[in-house]
Amino acid sequence: MYWEKEIELLSRADLGKLQVERLKKTIEQAVRSPFYQELYRRKGISAESISRVEDIRELPFTTKQDLREHFPYGFLSLPKKETIRLHSSSGTTGNPTVIFHNRHDIDSWANLMARSLYCAGVRDTDVFQNICGYGLFTGGLGFQYGIERLGCLSIPAGAGNSLRQIKLMRDYGTTVAHAIPSYLGRLYEVFQEEGLHPKKDTQLHTLVIGAEPHTEEQRRRIEEMFGVKAYNSFGLSEMNGPGVAFECTEQAGLHIWEDAFLVEILDPETLEPVEEGETGELVMTTLDRQAMPLIRYRTRDLTRIIPGTCACGRTHARIDRIAGRSDDMFIIKGCNVFPMQVEGVLLKIPEVGSDYLITLENINGIDEMIVEVEVKKDWFNGDIARLDRLSRQITHQIRDEVLAKPIVRLVEPGTIPKGEGKAVRVVDKRKLEIVNS
Numbered sequence: 001m002y003w004e005k006e007i008e009l010l011s012r013a014d015l016g017k018l019q020v021e022r023l024k025k026t027i028e029q030a031v032r033s034p035f036y037q038e039l040y041r042r043k044g045i046s047a048e049s050i051s052r053v054e055d056i057r058e059l060p061f062t063t064k065q066d067l068r069e070h071f072p073y074g075f076l077s078l079p080k081k082e083t084i085r086l087h088s089s090s091g092t093t094g095n096p097t098v099i100f101h102n103r104h105d106i107d108s109w110a111n112l113m114a115r116s117l118y119c120a121g122v123r124d125t126d127v128f129q130n131i132c133g134y135g136l137f138t139g140g141l142g143f144q145y146g147i148e149r150l151g152c153l154s155i156p157a158g159a160g161n162s163l164r165q166i167k168l169m170r171d172y173g174t175t176v177a178h179a180i181p182s183y184l185g186r187l188y189e190v191f192q193e194e195g196l197h198p199k200k201d202t203q204l205h206t207l208v209i210g211a212e213p214h215t216e217e218q219r220r221r222i223e224e225m226f227g228v229k230a231y232n233s234f235g236l237s238e239m240n241g242p243g244v245a246f247e248c249t250e251q252a253g254l255h256i257w258e259d260a261f262l263v264e265i266l267d268p269e270t271l272e273p274v275e276e277g278e279t280g281e282l283v284m285t286t287l288d289r290q291a292m293p294l295i296r297y298r299t300r301d302l303t304r305i306i307p308g309t310c311a312c313g314r315t316h317a318r319i320d321r322i323a324g325r326s327d328d329m330f331i332i333k334g335c336n337v338f339p340m341q342v343e344g345v346l347l348k349i350p351e352v353g354s355d356y357l358i359t360l361e362n363i364n365g366i367d368e369m370i371v372e373v374e375v376k377k378d379w380f381n382g383d384i385a386r387l388d389r390l391s392r393q394i395t396h397q398i399r400d401e402v403l404a405k406p407i408v409r410l411v412e413p414g415t416i417p418k419g420e421g422k423a424v425r426v427v428d429k430r431k432l433e434i435v436n437s
């Protein structure tokens with residue numbers, strides 16, 4: 001049932017004790033880095049400042065800006081010689097975010113990944129295809145090490161080239177695959193173009209989906225298309241990458257591994273803890289990292305702790321699927337909008353295909369939200385009135401959800417440009433930049 005029973009079922013009291021112990025160690029380690037050394041010395045903070053988990057609230061936050069300003073080695077807590085790998089974000093503007101790992105860090109990350117996959121029902125008898133970019137992006141190697149630790153036969157397929165992905169699946173009898181959710185709609189279309197169906201022509205039983213925001217509607221669609229169970233995987237490079245929080249087979253929230261991460265949910269404005277079960281910004285502290293500990297890192301991801309215990313028996317808290325990022329909210333016609341609100345509306349409509357794009361643009365002096373929506377091909381058979389009705393229906397439903405009226409454009413499948421990485425959901429031409437890259 002469990003990968004590491006003694007840790008996964010630890011009582012809350014014992015988990016708290018372990019966290020205090022590890023937090024102290026983390027501070028001792030962190031102050032070896034130029035950044036924390038200077039900051040903590042100035043503020044008089046040391047491991048002795050901590051006697052209970054709550055004492056963490058006295059410590060200052062760490063932000064992406066801090067990471068960028070102290071690029072590349074300002075957060076390194078070990079001699080460079082002891083590190084063995086770095087991962088870094090693409091970072092279209094300014095310095096990238098880089099995270100360093102020593103052997104211990106890679107080992108404990110692999111273990112967290114194996115634990116995560118096991119809790120989603122993956123076993124060493126599975127054939128696991130990792131449809132994900134390898135290299136600096138953490139989804140490739142992060143998963144690879146976990147899959148191997150678990151003992152599955154791994155297929156390090158990499159991203160893209162759908163025909164090849166399908167061939168690999170069929171040649172080797174892939175039973176589990178990991179991909180970003182926005183890619184799977186495209187993959188399914190290619191199955192169809194080839195006259196194949198994943199339910200009949202593959203042995204897939206599980207998909208692991210994550211690395212980008214998606215709605216419950218998106219998950220259900222993926223499960224339906226592929227005839228599988230799809231489990232949500234959450235992580236961020238600053239906290240290693242994947243393996244931070246993962247759904248168990250109950251699909252009732254993502255267990256966030258509290259022996260490795262200390263979790264706070266704070267009001268993004270006041271930075272005070274929210275009420276139990278309320279949504280706020282996820283703030284995280286590494287508890288088991290040596291090369292580059294991070295303390296009170298502001299992820300900008302918005303979520304909540306799901307109250308109560310999980311039927312699987314694991315004691316580690318569960319977070320809800322990410323509602324959005326505090327920095328991907330946009331304002332249009334005076335309304336605050338999260339892309340996931342629009343996705344939630346769109347994917348409830350059966351005629352809507354797998355892709356959409358929101359463009360914010362100033363048209364004749366008025367800011368407009370243009371929503372391009374792919375709909376199934378047979379809708380473009382010349383019946384303009386039918387398309388028109390659908391377009392009006394979508395317009396009304398989006399307006400009811402976000403309060404701003406969009407301009408809806410229905411397009412054929414494959415029209416919206418698709419890269420190999422995470423989907424771009426919003427292009428803000430008012431500022432001439434991509435909002436959620």
Ligand code: AMP
Binds near residue numbers: 233237301322
């Ligand atoms: P990166 O460090 O480039 O891999 O990006 C990490 C970010 O991707 C997180 O901070 C989230 O905003 C997003 N992300 C990762 N996994 C998920 C997920 N399962 N659901 C929603 N957003 C996710």
Ligand code: ZN
Binds near residue numbers: 248249250255313
């Ligand atoms: Zn569970």
